[in-house]
Amino acid sequence: MNALFNCISQYHPISLGAWKALSRALTQVEVSKNSFLIQEGMVCNHLYFLERGCLRGYYMLDGKEITYWFGFENNFVTSFYSFISRKPGVENIQVLEDSTLWRISFEALNQLFDHHNDLERLVRIINEQYYIRLEERLMGLQFKTARERYEQLIETSPHILQRISLGQIASYLGISQETLSRIRSQV
Incomplete structure (x- = not known):
């Protein structure tokens, strides 16, 4: 839980009371490689913090x-x-490596919001950061070449080649695996 506390502190400080209440509402889960947190057609009932491992949304x-x-x-x-x-x-969240996560249910999170304004602000800031990454991704897909998208991915996430299959990276970049191979041979 230390990693979660450190991460939260980078977004927004929360009171000791809020942290204690949040700690009681969180559940640690160990999830095996190739399993799913959610699959298409399901309602997602949890917000997760990924302490260890790797996931993908598709x-x-x-x-x-x-x-x-x-x-x-x-x-x-x-x-x-x-x-x-x-x-x-409409999405699937697949576990790509054995993973450790902390989760909180929608209901528990909203109950905490009623008593701890700093937690509500924290989650708003997390959502804003998600939106910013989403918009940057959309702009990259619209305005950058495949090579530029690949170079940016390697610059921001150099570990990705060791942890993610080339087919999944190609899909993420919006290109074929053949195009990805060609780009990689030129970089």
Whole structure:
């Protein structure tokens, strides 16, 4: 839980009372490689903090997996659309490595908001950071070449080549695996 506390401190300080209440509401879960936190058609009931491991979010399009995010250590992850709207999601969250996560349910989180304004602000800031990353990703897909997207990915997440399959990286970049191989041979 120390990693979670350190991560939270970087976003927004919270009171000792809020931290104690949050600690009581969190559950640690160990999840095995290739299992799922959520699958398409389910309502996502938890917000997670990834302490150890690696995840990916993907959806299916015409029978093909389209990866659109990866989560690594010290990331907050969930199916944001489903978690916030309380509607069934269209994404799958797959565990790519044996992982340790901390989770809190939608109901428990909202009860904490009623008593701890600093927690509500913390989660708002986390959501804002998620939105910023989402917009940066969208702009990259719209305005950058495949090579520029690959170079940016390697610059911001150099460990990705050791942890993620090339097929999933290609899908994330919006290119074929052949195009990715060609780009990698030129870089």
